[in-house]
Amino acid sequence: MKRNNNKIYAMMLMLGLATASLTSCSDDDKQSDLYGAVIPSSVEFNLSQDKQQLIYTDATGAKCLPMIKGETLQLEYTMLPENTTFRDAVWSSSNDDFATISDEGLVTAVDGDGYSIVQIAPVGLYEGSGINANLKVVVSKEMRQATSIAVTSDKDEIYSGDNLQMTATIAPDNSTYKTVKWSVDDENAASIDPMTGVLTGKEASAILTPVKVIATALDGSGVVGEKTVNIRKVVAPENVTIDQTYSADKGYVCALNEKSLTLNYTTVPAECTTSQIVWTSSDENVATVADGVVTFKGFGTVEITATTPATGKSSTIKLNIPAGLIRETFHNENHYSIYDAKQSGNGTSTSHEWHDGYLTITTYKQNATNQRADLKWYDLPVTLHAGNYPIIAVKMDDVKDLESGITSRNLNFDVVGKSVSGKNFKALGGGNNKYSSEYKCSDGSHVFVYDLSKVAFGTGGIAPTNETISFTVFQLKHADIKTVDHQLKFNLYWFQSFKSMDDLESYIKNVDGLTFEKK
Template sequence: MKKNLRTYLCLTASFIVLSGGVSCCTEETVIEVTDISLDKTSIDIARGSTMTLQATVLPDNATDKTIIWDSKNPEIATVTQEGVVDAIAIGTTTVSAQAGGKIAVCRINVIGKPAETVTVTPQELSILKEETSQLNAEIFPADADQKDIEWSTSDSTVAIVSQDGTVSAISVGKCTIYATCGDASGQCSVTVEGIPAESIAVTPEVAEVLLGGSIRLTASVQPDNADYETIQWTTSDESIATVAQDGTVTGKAIGTVTITATTGDISGSSEITVVQPQAKVGDLYYSDGTWSTEPDPQKQIIGVIFYVGQHENDASDYSESGIGKSRCNGYAMALTNATDQYCYWGPENGEDLGCYPIDENGNIVDNYTNGKECDWSGYKYTQIIKEAAQKNGGPAPDQASTYPAIFYTLDYENTVPSPESSSGWFLPAISQTYTLIENSSLLEKAGASLPTDWYYSSSEDSWALDMVLSINMSTMTVRSNWKESKVNLIRPILAF
């Protein structure tokens, strides 16, 4: 077998013997390179990066395994004699390795320098709905060839982002905004907060609601695009008026309350006054000063309304009473008599108390023949008679001088207390007595009646001032009695 050998004289051994010379010469065998290969035949490498190629020379025992490295285009990539490739510029070239006349080549593709990291600022963002905010993204390294950033959102219903990094808040919530460059990305956590409520206007601001009736209030939150969870409705006094969570106010008792609508720490209010519905003749009058057409089983009936409004011939001033104003809203008769016994009206001493009507010219008006209409000032007369009784140590039930009729009238308060908002019980004037008897059938709705008999009024007889007027329940006849006679009953009334 032929050997690839080359013989050289490389060693001469000489032996010199002083007595004679002897010499010897031997040839060395040289093993040549048969192949060279690289661990990679093609590589992609980022600009600015390095990579080491590994070369293998065959046979392993080749005499000279020296490798010479070379780059076809050093402007794109260079290579050291250790096989280290350095990517210089974007492009394609080849790197070769030679040994013993053999050559191996690797294709070098220099690609752009990638972004390693992307930093988004700010990394956390709190923004109001419908507002915008600018995000910035910084690529590292600064000389990366990848420059294009793609912006995206994790939830476009909460916030969107344009390709210049502008975030637009859409609705309340949280999402993440991403900035991506190649394989690198950064992010910003976004919280979209609701637009805060600045004020609440409740309409109407002032209103009246009928007792037992309802009114619907509305609450307008400003600004119009404010975000809020719910509006909470409350009342300052549930005993006067209640409010449902839809803003419906219901009157429970006469009085005034403040209804408040609240969301968060913002509130608005409305002043609601609960008033009686317009009274009607025949309405039932209750112990709390209210009235209704049909019986309210939750309330105590103490009277029946027999006249609505203050009669034009009522000269009484109700300012100092529970009514609290000069004029009243009407009159109600009691369900029972003040006493079951006849009693004196007052002393028969000829004293003129002034319990009769006076016209605009100061003249006494005939209340005997015109008793139905001209004399409605029972509250005024009751105060006059009460003062007269106090001068005599009354009012008291037995002696005529202590005005027993007024005593029993006022004492009725202990049996059937009148509402604080009323005038209190008083002895009606002749026209009031006449009208209540005319309407006595109205008492049936309350389960009451007016016994057939004669009934006192608080009116003195304008023809004979030491006498008083009374009326017969069955005949509607007006008569004049001596003050000191026991011939009449008493049916109190009150104004409201």
């Protein structure tokens, strides 16, 4: 490591000047000359553009410059402020085995594969001041060229005037150069910073203009990566019409557990900048809205309105989120509320696999002859309302149908909740297999029904019809599946609440498209 031994002298001189500057004023307010040293506030490297293009940031946050064994580089620096009294600086290298630096700032890549931290600092402030500039010189024994470049971005389309960060992933991972030169094939439609990869859409005549973004390796290999990004012209919407399929006025009801609803809508003109549409909610305690996506917050009715600012025209839809409605049909892979309770034992564990419209549940070994796989509701609390939706139903395979040796299983509705008035409710049915009715469907599945007007809770009795009950524990225990010595798989199709048995039967017939017999 090299240091300039003049730093002690410089510090003493600076201290002397600072002492000399402490002069007094005369009685007649005549000001004496003041002398003071101007000390550095910052120092930074000046790199040519071609070298700046090679700089990358590693996992530690260090700025890295790749070099090849035997390569040299003359470093320059800028010290601020420009009127700094003492502009002398000292160069240092943290590991001369990989890179050295002369007193004049000439870096020599000695050997690879390794690195050295090269630093420039003002002489008098070398130790602990924090005023310095550092560069991690990463030395390779030889050039390892790129073989491929993958170009990615968070979006495939942007509007004119918007920015998009492009990312290049170079293979192999140990390629010497980690950065690329960015360019586009149509500079009339977009521009890109050649070093940072920030793409900017320009105003174009066409509604949609595809632009090819190109990342070129800097190692002379000629390897490039490409991705097409569409630049969409900004066109103000003049009118908007929300599709009324989900309208409460048409009888549609939304389930709180479904979390959100994406509204369909049309615009005039059809190709326009939809991000300019202003979406509002009449009651954000019930639902919020952004870009046509409604997020449910609570029970009640709410009006969602879309407005085009340029013309003031608007469209509204009324949504109803009633208390007590549960609708889990497993059509959203990214959100579903009920699945296996993640149990394990005897070297086995439960699991589930999502399919569009059902889950496949795997049991675990409860003991030598029994299997088990409880179904747990994770999106809590679950709210029931016996006055609005008294029928609780689950459609699933009955494991007794899977193998001839399985003679029994127990379904036990384990719940813990409290009504608005403060009454506690636990254990729907109060024991095993206390469902009020069962349907065998034509596809072989079963629907197990708990009618809240008939099935009492073990604690709390029959549910009230004039208030909600919120449950913090809500699971259907599926235990004592016997006699079987190996794990089983069964399907869970849906879990829902209904206004009546007629509504349930209508759903099985008209939505599921099945016939059934009541057992």
